[in-house]
Amino acid sequence: MDSQDTILNDEFEKRKVVLGVKMTLLYSLVYAGFVALSVFKPTAMAGRAVLGLNVAVAYGLGLIIIAVIFALIYNILCRFPAEQKGE
Amino acid sequence: MAIGVFVVFVGLVLGVSYHTSRKASSVGGYFVANSSIHWGVNGIAFAGGYLSVASFLGICGLIAFYGYDGFLYSIGFLAGWIVALFVIAEPMKKRGTFTFPDALNRTFGKPGIQLAAGLSVLVVSLFYLVPQMVGAGVLVEPLLGITHYWGVIIVGTVVILIVAGGGMTSTTYVQFFNGGLLLTFAAILSVAVLIRGVNTVDLPVEEGSRGLESYRFAQMAIEKNNGVPEIDMPGARITGRHAVMDRYTDQESVVFFRISRPVEASLVDEGTYTASIKGRTPRFEAAQAEGSGWSIEAFDGHPAVRIEDWWRLGTNNDGSHVLLETQYRAVSPDGSTLVNGAPEGPFNRLRQMGYVSEIPADYGESTGPVGPLRILSVLSDNSTVVRQPLNVTFSSDRNEQVTIYYEQPVKGSTFMRPGLMFPLEARQGEPPTTTFLNRLNFISLMIGLFLGTSALPHILIRYYTVPSAEDARKSTIVAIAGIGLFYILTMYLGVGSIASGAVNPETSNMSAPLLARSFGEILFAMISGIAFTTVLATVSGLIMAASGAVAHDLLGNLTSRDYSDHAKVLAGRIVAIVVGIIGIILGISFRGMNVSFLVGWAFAVAASANLPALLAILFWKRTTSQAIIASILTGVISSVTLIALCPDMWARYGFDPATAPMPINQPGIFSIPLSFAVLIIVSLATSNNIEKHQVAV
Known part of the structure; x- marks a missing residue:
C-alpha cells in the first residue's frame, strides 16, 4: 500500500468510525423512545399499531429487526471503496 | 431420554475439547485460538456464548408468567449489540492482542491499567458465573432427577475439562455447537406453537409419556x-x-x-x-x-x-x-x-398452572394453526x-x-404490554416517590442492558479470535442476526408455554422445557440437553475470560516478571481449574437466587466498569492512564456497593427492604454516569503530564 492508499485508508477508517457513532446515536434515540413510552405511557402500548399488532409488540419486534437492518447497512457502507468497485 | 441426550452432548463437547487440545499449547492458541476462527463460526459462537440460561430459560419463563415484560429483557439484551458493532468491534480488534485490558493499555503501557482492567474482568466474570452455575443446578433436579449439588459439580467439571483442555478453540466450537442447536430448536418449537395455535378447552397432557391429563x-x-x-x-x-x-x-x-x-x-x-x-x-x-x-x-x-x-x-x-x-x-x-x-x-x-381461557369470539374455542403475527394479535x-x-x-x-x-x-x-412485572403505572394510593423509584429502576435496568453487552469480558475476548478487524465486524453482524432471531423466537416460546398450559407454578425457568414436553419426549429431551450445552457454552466463555485476565493481565504485572509462553498457558489452565472450582462452590452456595436477576446486575457492573474506559480510549484524546484506572475502579466499586445496599439484598440480609440505603435494585443509572464523571475529572486534572494518545477518530 503506497502513501496515497494509506491516506485514503486513514480517511476511510475515520469516516467509518463517524458513521458508527451516528448510527449508534440514531438507534439510541429509537430505543430511548421505546423506554420512555413504556415508562410514561404504558397503556398507550396496548393500542393497535400495524398488521394487527399492538404498539408494544410492533415497537419491540421493530427494535430487533431495525438492529439487524442497521447492521447490514453498516456492513455495506464499511466496505473499502476499492472493494465496493469490485477492484 | 433426557439423560441420554445429555450424555451424548457432553461426549461431543469433550471430544471437541480433546481434538483441539493440541492447538492450545501456545499463548495465542490457548487464549485466542491463534486468531484463526472463521467470522461465520465466530458469529454463531458469539450467539452460543451470549445466549445464556437467562436468555433461553429465563426470558421464556418470564414471558409465560408476566407476558410482555419478559420480552423487555430480549429487547435490552439485543439492543446492546448495536453499541458493540458500531463502536467497539473493529477498534477493539485493532488495538488488542489477547484480552480487553491489552486494548485499553496499548497506548499507555501502564501496569496499573492492566491490573485494574484485569480485576474488572474477574469481578464481572464471577458475577455472571454465579447465575449460570445456579441455573445449572436448577435444571438438573427436574430434568435429570439428580440433586442441585451434583448438577453444579457435573457442569463445573465438564467446563473445566473444556477450557483447561482445549482453551479458546474448544470453547469456540462448544459455543458454535450450542448457538446452532439453540437457533434450530427454538425455531422448530416456535413453528410447533404456531401449528397448535391457541386453544381454550383442550390443553395438551402433562408429563409426556406418563400421559397425565391436564x-x-x-x-x-x-x-x-x-x-x-x-x-x-x-x-x-x-x-x-x-x-x-x-x-x-x-x-x-x-x-x-x-x-x-x-x-x-x-x-x-x-x-x-x-x-x-x-x-x-x-x-x-x-x-x-x-x-x-x-x-x-x-x-x-x-x-x-x-x-x-x-x-x-x-x-x-x-x-x-x-x-x-x-x-x-x-x-x-x-x-x-x-x-x-x-x-x-x-x-x-x-x-401445571396458567392458560388462555378466552379468545376473540370469531375463533370459537380454538384458533387452529395461526401465522406468526396473528397469534400475537389474538393474545393481545x-x-x-x-x-x-x-x-x-x-x-x-x-x-x-x-x-x-x-x-x-x-x-x-x-x-401483552409493559406493566405486569415492572410496576410502571401509579397504583391507587401509591406515594409519588414510589412511582418515581419504580420507573427509575426500570430505566436503570434498560440502560444497563443497552450499555452492558459491549463491555462483557466473554464477549470482548471473542474479537481476538478472528484474523482481522473486518472479520470482527462481520462476525458481530452474524451474531446480531442470530441473536435477534432467537429473541424474536423467545416471544413465541413464552406465549406458547402459557397458551399450552405448560407452566410450572414454582419456577418460571421450566417453561421452555415443559412446552417442549407438551409436544413429546423427543423435543423435551433435545431442549433439556440444549439447556445444558447453553450453560456449558456460557460458563466456558466466562472461565476463558477470567483465565486470560489472571494469567495474562494480572500475574505478570503483580509479580513484575515476564513469563514464557509455556508458563502463561500453564497458568491459564491452572486459573481455569481454580475459577471453575470457585464457580462450583458459588453455584452451590447461591442456590435459590433468581437467575435473570443476577445476570441483570452483571450487565450493570460491566457497563459501569468497562464501557467509559473503552469509549474514552477510542474517542477522547485527553484521556489519561490515571483516569482509565480511576474510572474502572470507580465503576466496579460503585456498582457492586450499590447492589450490596439495594432493597433486594437488604431483604436477603433479613432487613426491611424499605429501609435499604439504595432505593432501587438496578445500579446502572448512578454508577455508569459516576464512572464517566470520574474519568473526565481525573483526565482534566492529570492532563498536563501526559502525552496525547491516538484515538479512533
Whole structure:
C-alpha cells in the first residue's frame, strides 16, 4: 500500500468510525423512545399499531429487526471503496 | 431420554475439547485460538456464548408468567449489540492482542491499567458465573432427577475439562455447537406453537409419556353470610382464612379460605389408601395419619380421606361470588410437607398452572394453526383472557409456611404490554416517590442492558479470535442476526408455554422445557440437553475470560516478571481449574437466587466498569492512564456497593427492604454516569503530564 492508499485508508477508517457513532446515536434515540413510552405511557402500548399488532409488540419486534437492518447497512457502507468497485 | 441426550452432548463437547487440545499449547492458541476462527463460526459462537440460561430459560419463563415484560429483557439484551458493532468491534480488534485490558493499555503501557482492567474482568466474570452455575443446578433436579449439588459439580467439571483442555478453540466450537442447536430448536418449537395455535378447552397432557391429563381448576358458586362463604359441598367446612392486604389502600386485595373436605378414597394395599386430588393420586398410609394434616374416615358409606385445601374468593361480573380452586404447599415446623392437603411424593406434586381461557369470539374455542403475527394479535386482543400464574407465601395459624399458587385472570391487552412485572403505572394510593423509584429502576435496568453487552469480558475476548478487524465486524453482524432471531423466537416460546398450559407454578425457568414436553419426549429431551450445552457454552466463555485476565493481565504485572509462553498457558489452565472450582462452590452456595436477576446486575457492573474506559480510549484524546484506572475502579466499586445496599439484598440480609440505603435494585443509572464523571475529572486534572494518545477518530 503506497502513501496515497494509506491516506485514503486513514480517511476511510475515520469516516467509518463517524458513521458508527451516528448510527449508534440514531438507534439510541429509537430505543430511548421505546423506554420512555413504556415508562410514561404504558397503556398507550396496548393500542393497535400495524398488521394487527399492538404498539408494544410492533415497537419491540421493530427494535430487533431495525438492529439487524442497521447492521447490514453498516456492513455495506464499511466496505473499502476499492472493494465496493469490485477492484 | 433426557439423560441420554445429555450424555451424548457432553461426549461431543469433550471430544471437541480433546481434538483441539493440541492447538492450545501456545499463548495465542490457548487464549485466542491463534486468531484463526472463521467470522461465520465466530458469529454463531458469539450467539452460543451470549445466549445464556437467562436468555433461553429465563426470558421464556418470564414471558409465560408476566407476558410482555419478559420480552423487555430480549429487547435490552439485543439492543446492546448495536453499541458493540458500531463502536467497539473493529477498534477493539485493532488495538488488542489477547484480552480487553491489552486494548485499553496499548497506548499507555501502564501496569496499573492492566491490573485494574484485569480485576474488572474477574469481578464481572464471577458475577455472571454465579447465575449460570445456579441455573445449572436448577435444571438438573427436574430434568435429570439428580440433586442441585451434583448438577453444579457435573457442569463445573465438564467446563473445566473444556477450557483447561482445549482453551479458546474448544470453547469456540462448544459455543458454535450450542448457538446452532439453540437457533434450530427454538425455531422448530416456535413453528410447533404456531401449528397448535391457541386453544381454550383442550390443553395438551402433562408429563409426556406418563400421559397425565391436564387439569382445570374448579370453581363453585357461593353465597356469603356475614362475609363467610356458605359452601354447597357435602361434608365440607371452612377452617381458615388468609387475606393479602394492599399496602397502599390497606384493603384486602386477595382473600383465601381453607376448606376441610372429604374425598372418596380406595384401598390400594393394606392400610394404604389413594384418592384423586386435583388429578393426582397421592398415597395415604393410615398409620401415619396422626398429626399429619389429613385423616381417614367413612363418608357416605365409602372410605374417604379428609384433606384441607385453599380456595380463592372471586367475584363475577354480576357481583355474585365464587370460590376458585388453588394449589398449595405447606411446610410444617417439623419439616413435613403437604401438597394440596396430601403428602408430597412421586404421586403428588404441584400441577401445571396458567392458560388462555378466552379468545376473540370469531375463533370459537380454538384458533387452529395461526401465522406468526396473528397469534400475537389474538393474545393481545382486549377480549382475550390469560390466566396468569401467581403465588403468595405466608405463615399460617398453625405455624406452617404456606405458599398458595393461584390463577389470576388478566386481559390479553394488559398481558401483552409493559406493566405486569415492572410496576410502571401509579397504583391507587401509591406515594409519588414510589412511582418515581419504580420507573427509575426500570430505566436503570434498560440502560444497563443497552450499555452492558459491549463491555462483557466473554464477549470482548471473542474479537481476538478472528484474523482481522473486518472479520470482527462481520462476525458481530452474524451474531446480531442470530441473536435477534432467537429473541424474536423467545416471544413465541413464552406465549406458547402459557397458551399450552405448560407452566410450572414454582419456577418460571421450566417453561421452555415443559412446552417442549407438551409436544413429546423427543423435543423435551433435545431442549433439556440444549439447556445444558447453553450453560456449558456460557460458563466456558466466562472461565476463558477470567483465565486470560489472571494469567495474562494480572500475574505478570503483580509479580513484575515476564513469563514464557509455556508458563502463561500453564497458568491459564491452572486459573481455569481454580475459577471453575470457585464457580462450583458459588453455584452451590447461591442456590435459590433468581437467575435473570443476577445476570441483570452483571450487565450493570460491566457497563459501569468497562464501557467509559473503552469509549474514552477510542474517542477522547485527553484521556489519561490515571483516569482509565480511576474510572474502572470507580465503576466496579460503585456498582457492586450499590447492589450490596439495594432493597433486594437488604431483604436477603433479613432487613426491611424499605429501609435499604439504595432505593432501587438496578445500579446502572448512578454508577455508569459516576464512572464517566470520574474519568473526565481525573483526565482534566492529570492532563498536563501526559502525552496525547491516538484515538479512533
